[in-house]
Amino acid sequence: MNFSFLGTYYTFFLQGMYITFLLAVISVIAGTVLGIILTLMRRSQIKVIKWISIGYIEFIRGTPLLAQIFLVYVGLPMILQVNVPDFLTGAIALTIHASAYISETMRSGIEAIPYGQTEAARSLGMSKRRTMIDIILPQAFKNILPALGNQFIGNIKDSSLVSVIGISELMYQTTTVRGTTALGLEPIIVASFIYLVMTLALTRLLSHLERRLKSSDYR
Amino acid sequence: MITVKNLDKSYGSHEVLKDINCTIHDGEVIVIIGPSGSGKSTFLRCLNLLEKPTKGSIVVDDQEITDKKVNIDKVREKMGMVFQQFNLFPHKTVIQNICHAPTRVKKMNKAEAEKLGMELLGKVGLQDKRDVYPVTLSGGQQQRIAIARALAMQPEAMLFDEPTSALDPEMVSEVLAVIKQLAKEGMTMVIVTHEMGFAREVGDRILFMDHSQIVEENTPEKLFTHPQHARTKNFLSKILH
Numbered sequence: 001m002n003f004s005f006l007g008t009y010y011t012f013f014l015q016g017m018y019i020t021f022l023l024a025v026i027s028v029i030a031g032t033v034l035g036i037i038l039t040l041m042r043r044s045q046i047k048v049i050k051w052i053s054i055g056y057i058e059f060i061r062g063t064p065l066l067a068q069i070f071l072v073y074v075g076l077p078m079i080l081q082v083n084v085p086d087f088l089t090g091a092i093a094l095t096i097h098a099s100a101y102i103s104e105t106m107r108s109g110i111e112a113i114p115y116g117q118t119e120a121a122r123s124l125g126m127s128k129r130r131t132m133i134d135i136i137l138p139q140a141f142k143n144i145l146p147a148l149g150n151q152f153i154g155n156i157k158d159s160s161l162v163s164v165i166g167i168s169e170l171m172y173q174t175t176t177v178r179g180t181t182a183l184g185l186e187p188i189i190v191a192s193f194i195y196l197v198m199t200l201a202l203t204r205l206l207s208h209l210e211r212r213l214k215s216s217d218y219r
Numbered sequence: 220m221i222t223v224k225n226l227d228k229s230y231g232s233h234e235v236l237k238d239i240n241c242t243i244h245d246g247e248v249i250v251i252i253g254p255s256g257s258g259k260s261t262f263l264r265c266l267n268l269l270e271k272p273t274k275g276s277i278v279v280d281d282q283e284i285t286d287k288k289v290n291i292d293k294v295r296e297k298m299g300m301v302f303q304q305f306n307l308f309p310h311k312t313v314i315q316n317i318c319h320a321p322t323r324v325k326k327m328n329k330a331e332a333e334k335l336g337m338e339l340l341g342k343v344g345l346q347d348k349r350d351v352y353p354v355t356l357s358g359g360q361q362q363r364i365a366i367a368r369a370l371a372m373q374p375e376a377m378l379f380d381e382p383t384s385a386l387d388p389e390m391v392s393e394v395l396a397v398i399k400q401l402a403k404e405g406m407t408m409v410i411v412t413h414e415m416g417f418a419r420e421v422g423d424r425i426l427f428m429d430h431s432q433i434v435e436e437n438t439p440e441k442l443f444t445h446p447q448h449a450r451t452k453n454f455l456s457k458i459l460h
């Protein structure tokens with residue numbers, strides 16, 4: 001095996017790593033916002049709103065990410081009647097995908113908050129909405145932070161799929177390097193190693209943060 | 220004044236409250252006793268509409284709160300409630316627990332709310348706990364904070380649902396002392412409790428509930444010494460040994 005190509009091509013990998021990281025960050029943050037909205041929609045008294053949310057979540061969870069990426073890639077410009085930049089397309093597809101899973105996590109996070117919290121808030125004259133925003137969501141959010149961390153790590157790996165629509169994240173860059181150097185295996189090994197380092201580092205960081213969060217539990 | 224007329228509450232076919240009638244005058248302390256499952260909590264929760272009555276009316280100061288057009292949140296502002304499990308907000312400090320509703324719901328300004336909060340903390344004897352989180356407090360302390368939190372909305376009446384039932388025995392008296400003090404100050408209160416000595420001491424009137432109904436109501440003196448109904452006698456003999 002020959003890794004001497006790294007001397008020339010390491011910037012490709014760094015560039016890819018950066019885009020991969022960016023996609024994961026954007027999709028976990030935007031996915032959380034969208035996920036919370038979906039959760040609130042799902043809890044709505046209005047049936048139509050509730051069913052839209054359920055339908056969306058079931059669809060995303062029941063279809064492959066790759067199909068969703070192509071749906072956004074082809075469908076979004078058709079619906080909006082404008083050209084959507086590739087990076088944005090990828091970010092949107094990953095966000096849509098993540099939001100369904102985050103919404104389910106959020107829902108169980110909310111359900112884990114004792115009903116007494118809602119009762120206490122309502123008995124103080126707080127509206128349903130205020131109770132949700134001020135009392136329930138902050139507690140639920142804290143409970144699901146570890147799960148959001150795992151989602152973030154998942155998004156890093158999922159983002160490799162948007163290489164199919166030409167976004168120059170790590171996997172796409174790897175393909176480019178394979179093509180130019182005519183090396184089949186080595187660039188893939190490098191890319192895998194980079195993914196592994198990123199996810200392992202984040203896992204360690206997150207479990208450290210989680211421990212700090214636990215020990216600081218409202219003290 | 221709170222007037223309850225022909226109040227019914229059912230869950231499906233399960234009748235939990237049957238034809239409840241009762242008047243609570245300003246400054247009066249009503250104590251509700253009765254076996255578990257008799258509907259005491261449900262009655263209390265109907266008074267601030269945490270449960271929606273199936274039938275009947277509740278009138279608070281000439282306003283029929285059971286009317287559909289009434290803003291429930293406004294009604295609840297007038298009725299403080301204290302729960303068996305305290306239900307403090309764990310993500311907020313003691314002072315934030317107390318000031319949250321006054322500032323967010325009543326739009327009281329922050330300085331004013333904190334001043335009120337500190338006064339109330341003084342009243343329940345916990346001024347030094349101002350900036351700690353509820354998990355660091357004992358059950359008795361948490362319940363006293365919960366009382367202060369409810370009082371911060373300056374309610375016209377307070378509802379207590381077994382406020383000492385979740386407490387270790389040595390903490391019961393500190394909470395009861397706070398409630399007794401409120402009674403002295405003329406707060407209108409409805410209290411569900413199993414502490415018979417306390418009921419007798421603090422209550423102006425005792426309601427005995429059994430099987431979804433108010434079986435008997437009387438002054439503590441009369442109800443405890445001369446219960447009229449067999450069911451009341453039976454209950455008291457069990458609970459007082």
Ligand SMILES: Nc1ncnc2c1ncn2[C@@H]1O[C@H](COP(=O)(O)OP(=O)(O)O)[C@@H](O)[C@H]1O
Pocket residue numbers: 230233235253254255256257258259260261262
């Ligand atoms: N949300 C509910 N759904 C169905 N049944 C309920 C509900 N809440 C209370 N009950 C029933 O109503 C009855 C009275 O309950 P409750 O008012 O809590 O009694 P108490 O406070 O006197 O112990 C019980 O039989 C209880 O099982």
Ligand SMILES: [Mg+2]
Pocket residue numbers: 259260261380381
């Ligand atoms: Mg009860």
